[in-house]
Amino acid sequence: MHDEVLRLEESIRLLLKYLGEDAERPDLRDTPRRFLQAMSELTRGLREPAPEIVFFSLDGKERPGPVMIEDISAASLCEHHLLPIIMRVSVAYVPGDRVPGLSKVIRLVRWAAARPILQERFTEWLADLLAERLGARSVSVRVCGIHMCAFLRGVVDEHHKMITQAKRGEIDIMPGCKCPAFR
Numbered sequence: 251m252h253d254e255v256l257r258l259e260e261s262i263r264l265l266l267k268y269l270g271e272d273a274e275r276p277d278l279r280d281t282p283r284r285f286l287q288a289m290s291e292l293t294r295g296l297r298e299p300a301p302e303i304v305f306f307s308l309d310g311k312e313r314p315g316p317v318m319i320e321d322i323s324a325a326s327l328c329e330h331h332l333l334p335i336i337m338r339v340s341v342a343y344v345p346g347d348r349v350p351g352l353s354k355v356i357r358l359v360r361w362a363a364a365r366p367i368l369q370e371r372f373t374e375w376l377a378d379l380l381a382e383r384l385g386a387r388s389v390s391v392r393v394c395g396i397h398m399c400a401f402l403r404g405v406v407d408e409h410h411k412m413i414t415q416a417k418r419g420e421i422d423i424m425p426g427c428k429c430p431a432f433r
């Protein structure tokens with residue numbers, strides 16, 4: 251494992267040289283290690299188990315209506331360029347026999363995002379994941395993504411956002427995102 255990390259750091263030094271940097275200058279000495287740490291953090295969903303959902307029970311007669319959680323901030327990498335996608339994820343669900351804890355829903359969304367993704371496929375998968383893990387009667391998901399591979403390079407469009415949505419079960423609510431940057 252340690253050898254593997256050293257080899258990876260060496261390959262990042264090679265990349266820096268390829269890009270025209272002096273990989274040996276003091277300020278860059280720890281950059282390969284930091285880069286690896288940052289990439290590990292942004293892809294932790296590949297290695298860590300999904301966070302457990304905590305539930306609160308309802309008495310048998312309660313039938314809560316739809317719950318919306320809007321503007322969950324989450325980060326992914328685009329699987330084509332490994333550049334960040336900054337996202338706002340909004341979720342609506344009709345709870346089943348128990349209600350899930352708010353913070354765990356947020357953690358589950360962030361865990362799901364922490365990997366290389368294709369946003370269209372991710373949104374469908376997230377809807378399935380939430381429907382299963384929340385034990386919800388129905389779920390809808392909306393993902394607004396700003397893709398750094400389009401924001402900073404290539405087409406260079408700093409105003410774009412990609413919006414994808416998916417639904418599971420009968421629900422007529424599609425949560426929106428309210429963050430000005432994501433309108």
Ligand SMILES: [Zn+2]
Pocket residue numbers: 328329330331332333397399400
């Ligand atoms: Zn990309």
